Amino acid sequence: MKAFARAYARNKGAVAGAMVVVLVGLVAALAGWLFPFSPWDMQGAPFRPPGDTDFLLGSDSLGRDVAAGIAYGARVSLLIGGVSTAVALLLGVTLGAVAGYAGGVLDDVTMRFTEFFQTVPSFVLAIVLVAIFSPSLGSIVVAIAIVSWPPVTRVIRAEFLSLRSREFVQAAHVLGHSHTTIVFREILPNALAPLIVLASLMVANAILLESGLSFLGLGDPNLMSWGFMIGAGRSVIRLAWWMSVFPGLAIFLTVLALNLIGEGLGDALNPRLAHRR
């Protein structure tokens, strides 16, 4: 664990990424204290540029505080990114483990199913799902999870396939261990490294997907989100560039930080490849 922390700390970008994510988390947690009002409420004159005494990052066409929107939007982004990734991991790991461990027909069927979901354009499917089941926190999380699980299944299946024939797993069979013991004690712990890396990239991707959905007007109508703010600022970009620039920067920094964390985790978990970067 210590060696892992040291290896991770050697990657400067990854450390910076972790700091940014912690910062975004703090802003999200303290949004209600920093901005003790609803981000939907008018707080002053519309179209105030950033740096204005009332508005650090300017105000929008209805006089709402852009900074407050970003703080509350951080909640939505992190929540949806985290929960949808968790759901996708649960689904992907289960299917991948079954396919990789059982093999045979079960594997074939699972993989055809996974291929189908990888063929369908994921963003279009997400749009269709959210539109049909009407936009809400739940439908957005489910839609993102549904389009995000196939890579997990592929990675876990490949790991299981290769670990299944590894000698220490065969030894476990020869010792008379049950399938459950073999899957959960022998194989799964050894398949986690690529999964952890993948998970951080999936959170990043989920945040991008969510922003795309809410940009198109498919966000939860009760929650302020970064994508929605950019969408709202789009038509008045000639008048108020700050309305779309700042929420975009928030997305960019968060997603970049998560990617850097993913790279750092990958290096730390796979020291053999680290020196090549």
Add this chain to the structure above:
Amino acid sequence: MAPARLARLLAQRVVKIVAVVLAIAVTNFLLIHAAPGDPASVIAGESGAADPQLMAQLRAQFGLDQPLTTQLALYLNHVLHGDLGTSFRQGRPVAELILERLPATLLLTLTAFLFAIVTGITLGAMAAQRVGRIADSVITVLALGFYATPLFWVGLMLVLLFSVWLNWLPSFGMNTIAAGYTGWVAIADIGQHLILPALTLGLFYMAIYARLTRASMLEVASQDFVRTARAKGVPEGRILRRHVLRNALLPVVTFAGIQAGQLIGGSILVETVFAWPGIGRLAFDALLARDYQVLLGVFLCTSVLVVLFNLLTDLLYVMIDPRVQTP
């Protein structure tokens, strides 16, 4: 490569395509049923008369009183004949609407794809060749940056920079409608309108291909056969071209195939930002109007496009990798 091998592969893929398209059509059918309000009540609602008798008549007309399996068979039969239903907002067949918009989307996505793959591979290869040096760092940071930026925001920023502040390029539509250009001028006009949207869509995928190419080339460079080439006295430039690059491109090709779906998804966002008159814009308008028939038609159509694109990359893969087994 042997024509027989190619033919076998094609036959095998056609079976697969049919299966996938069928699965997509069934999914589509299920989604239509999940959508709020069936066509009968929608039309009835439009005409302002929720007369039960009219409703029943409409239901019978649309086959909605049949069992679900019969409806599915009916639907598949329609799809097979190119009938994707009717847009109740525009009162026109969905297939017609899509076909009308398809060329614009294809122009946009193919341009973006070509741009992404050519610059992505070039930048990735350059970075791998100069690993650890400044050029590598610059390319890596750039790629990571574009990878982390939402497409639509890149689009807006490009508009802000090139249209609003610099006033170099148009930010809206596919051509200057009022100008009534013809011939080469019209083509140049479309080209001008194409630059920003294609760049927006392409930059993100360029980042992906650059990262992938770089990683793949570094991986291949450490393999035994590269050492063999060196032991033969092959010059470094030739090693890079003939041994490293070709092998490194295999995973890029595979990935490009998988990414095709995302590219078409991304075009919805880009077309929305730039008011590009393609099927993405059509989907967005359908979304606003809750015109589910059109939305699902776009879903079906983009899925089929992805399948076809995958077929192309599969064939490409078979041509460059002699190891691919065909049954």
Add this chain to the structure above:
Amino acid sequence: MSLLSVEDLTIALPPGGDRAQAVSNISFAVDPGEVLCIVGESGSGKSVTAAAIMGLLPRTLRGERGRILFEGRDLLALSNNAMRALRGAHLGMIFQEPMTALNPLMRVGDQVAEVLAVHGVGGAKGRVPELLAAVSLPDPARLARVYPHLLSGGQRQRVMIAMALALEPALLIADEPTTALDVTTQMQILRLIKDIQLRRGAGVLFITHDFGVVAEIADGVAVMQEGRIVEAGRAAQVLNAPQHPYTRALIAAVPHRVAEPAQAIGGPVLEVVGVRKTYRRGGGLFGGGTPVHAVADADFVLRKGETLGLVGESGSGKSTLARCVVRLVQPDAGAIRFHDTDLARLDRRAWKPFRRRIQMVFQDPFASLNPRRRVSEIIADGPIAHGTPRTEALRRVRELLDLVQLDPGAAERFPHEFSGGQRQRIGIARALAMQPELLIADEPVSALDVSVQAQVLDLLETLRQRLGLTMLFITHDLRVAAQICGRVAVMQHGRIVEQGETAQVFAAPRHPYTRSLLDSIPGRGWTPVEG
């Protein structure tokens, strides 16, 4: 003047490793027409030496001191370009792993022609079939047009040799060129190298870990240990009258005794009758594919207290057969009688009680222990799963570690903290924790260095006698089989072609395949001296 003369060469390792230098102050010379073998165990610096001569050192290593004189020129002082011009033309090299040494996307002929082309020799394409024919590849014209994945390991190594020798280099460097090959293929390649060297009078620098190979091919020998040459001389002298203690220990570790058939053999423990296993290669969801007969009608009897060796080359089915016995593979037909029970008929649950009585030791010490579990857990897990109370199972771990001659402190550590030999001992302790009566050992020493190999073999033999084990010992190495097995069964293409007492089979083989296997033992005419 020597063809190649390495003088006082020192190559530094990057700081922070377990030693400062990869090779330290080594000197040796290769004359035209001479085969010099550099022998050493893994990590001795022998491959680094070869890479240094070729100018192919990884960037992290650098020559610190010394000279490498080739035909009078110091290679370390040459520019990259001048060095490149020498490689392939005047210095040829072949490597250990033929499966990955060729570019998978380039036709074999094009790869051979490339050597000629980059060194400015015209008509490259036309000369390829002749070059391939010179290394005894069949149908060279057709072979030149195929891609490497269609060739076997031995064929690929021949292509490598054809490439290395295309421009008739004065020096050929061979870095463990036969280690990845089966024994019969190894002998063919050794003969080919020797033959070409004799015909062309080239010098050969041959890197190996195997004294049998040295005895087969070497004129001169240099023995390396931890980056230094500890002994050098003519082959006959070093092999038969080694001076340095390390050389003596290495040679003594080469298995060379022939085991006596075990005394006082009891009744049958295991009877394998007509066991068959067929795989289908290729094919998809709806069957098809070509059948591969991994095991075809195998019969043998294993009696209490004896060790039966299952011998064969890769793909002969020996491992599949062993895995059928422990139900890692489900046999298609036949009976596997353990005392009075036919194991082949039992389901997973009914099998479980027999897990205590039949255990297995695996080949790869780096893959056979779960990297995420402590040694104590690895050893105690088995008994716990069979109802032994946890505290008792953990208490026994110390006894078992002692039994396999490991420090009891090892219990709380993780597998990656141990060397290959130590891990193999942990694997043996894991099997013995179940107190089995039948032990199946699947190539238990083939991944180990010679000296470690000898220790593990000794340990297995001691344990067998002390605990009264019956052993099924799978190996591809006939020397190892001769040393530890009272009886052997020789497998080829899934069939047992010959079985009998080891001494008898070795002295008077009846089946032609057994004969060719025995003829392929490198350095067969040489008997290692006792240490």
